[in-house]
Amino acid sequence: MTKVLPSLLASDFTRLGHDIEKMEAAGADIFHLDIMDGQFVPNISYGMPVVEAISRTASIPLDVHLMTLDPEQFIDALAALGIDMVSFHIEATNHPHRLMQRIQQSGMKAGIALNPHTPVAHIQHLLAEIDFILIMTVNPGFGGQKFIDTCVDKVRTLDALRAEKGYGYEIEVDGGINQETAEICREAGADLFVSGSHLFKSEDWQEAVREMKQ
Ligand code: DX5
Ligand code: ZN
Numbered sequence: 750m751t752k753v754l755p756s757l758l759a760s761d762f763t764r765l766g767h768d769i770e771k772m773e774a775a776g777a778d779i780f781h782l783d784i785m786d787g788q789f790v791p792n793i794s795y796g797m798p799v800v801e802a803i804s805r806t807a808s809i810p811l812d813v814h815l816m817t818l819d820p821e822q823f824i825d826a827l828a829a830l831g832i833d834m835v836s837f838h839i840e841a842t843n844h845p846h847r848l849m850q851r852i853q854q855s856g857m858k859a860g861i862a863l864n865p866h867t868p869v870a871h872i873q874h875l876l877a878e879i880d881f882i883l884i885m886t887v888n889p890g891f892g893g894q895k896f897i898d899t900c901v902d903k904v905r906t907l908d909a910l911r912a913e914k915g916y917g918y919e920i921e922v923d924g925g926i927n928q929e930t931a932e933i934c935r936e937a938g939a940d941l942f943v944s945g946s947h948l949f950k951s952e953d954w955q956e957a958v959r960e961m962k963q
Pocket of ligand 1: 756758759781783814887888889890891892893894923924925926943944945946947
């Protein structure tokens with residue numbers, strides 16, 4: 750099922766509570782929270798104190814995207830906050846299967862993120878157990894970048910594989926998602942649409958969320 754996940758990286762941090770309330774009223778399904786450490790990606794966004802504040806204010810589910818080295822260090826704190834979905838980058842850990850299990854055993858949905866250069870084959874042996882796969886459609890680290898259309902092939906591959914093998918994962922796309930690129934990804938089989946700058950810069954958030962759901 751199509752779900753729209755506004756990325757709070759594009760919100761006005763001086764009015765975060767206001768933007769959360771307004772985006773929920775506009776029909777957002779899940780909030781996407783980008784944690785960047787300045788190491789795995791060349792930018793720092795926000796960390797656990799802000800995630801904690803968001804978790805107190807938001808009433809829809811939260812999806813935390815860890816763009817960090819050593820993603821293991823955040824799992825207990827995220828579980829304690831009642832976070833619903835957590836993804837980590839396959840490029841950032843030596844033990845993805847163990848980390849996936851740990852997230853799931855903590856009561857959260859586990860997702861694996863793939864940078865634009867990383868092939869689906871890299872996560873072949875996780876597909877039967879993973880809850881969702883986050884296909885990066887830009888290089889991680891910044892909002893407002895241009896969609897990389899070669900990443901769409903991976904969405905198609907994952908959609909075909911789940912039909913063939915009966916896997917239960919959802920497919921999430923993140924980076925440069927607007928009305929047009931969402932349509933391309935939807936046709937390829939994506940279910941979860943993360944969108945930052947496009948949604949937050951829209952005149953009418955309700956209309957922008959509604960359009961993306963169709
Ligand atoms: C990029 C982040 C994205 C980002 C998307 O590293 O993972 O979630 O906020 O922003 P837009 O939609 O502006 O590309
Ligand atoms: Zn993200």
